[in-house]
């Protein structure tokens with residue numbers, strides 16, 4: 001099992017970057033997790049347009065799904081030129097209803113719904129969705145395959161909901177969209193310190209800090225992460241592939 005970062009900007013893509021998107025490869029099957037602005041472009045560096053086997057959307061904030069619309073143009077234009085597309089299962093939360101309605105009726109996606117605790121067989125792996133603390137219905141994903149565990153927190157404010165889901169993960173991509181230096185009373189994303197505490201408490205073996213907000217300097221995120229102490233982390237790098245091992 002391996003995961004490729006297709007986009008790691010939080011909220012909106014920074015210059016030359018893409019918002020949230022990850023390509024999970026299991027048994028040579030290609031699973032796109034989230035499809036924010038710019039992700040469709042980077043996706044094509046790694047798989048052909050008709051090479052996806054499943055799509056999972058963790059929540060319906062535009063920085064996690066907006067490229068599904070542009071992907072539709074790509075599919076339709078290439079289908080007209082003879083490219084053969086299989087039916088790709090796509091899963092997303094049921095709300096906000098207006099977004100789901102638009103994706104299905106206007107953009108032609110047949111969507112299966114996920115909820116807290118949904119388990120999905122995924123090409124020999126087992127995926128389980130867990131609710132996160134975020135202003136819209138949002139799910140993290142825990143994937144277990146051949147004794148290895150990959151977790152993606154999606155967007156998530158720190159809280160106890162993560163216990164029981166990140167535990168003993170071999171690789172965990174965490175929402176690190178905030179900084180301690182900019183701490184406010186109501187934050188919807190985690191700081192490097194919060195990611196560190198969570199990773200330590202739940203025995204995460206390697207952490208990728210992602211959902212990096214372009215407003216913040218990457219170096220500031222790095223400095224706060226390094227100041228936490230000894231831990232196995234790195235800041236997400238677009239188009240880099242990580243083996244879950």
Ligand SMILES: [Zn+2]
Pocket residue numbers: 010011020061063064155211
């Ligand atoms: Zn986001």
Ligand SMILES: [Zn+2]
Pocket residue numbers: 059061134155
């Ligand atoms: Zn969000």
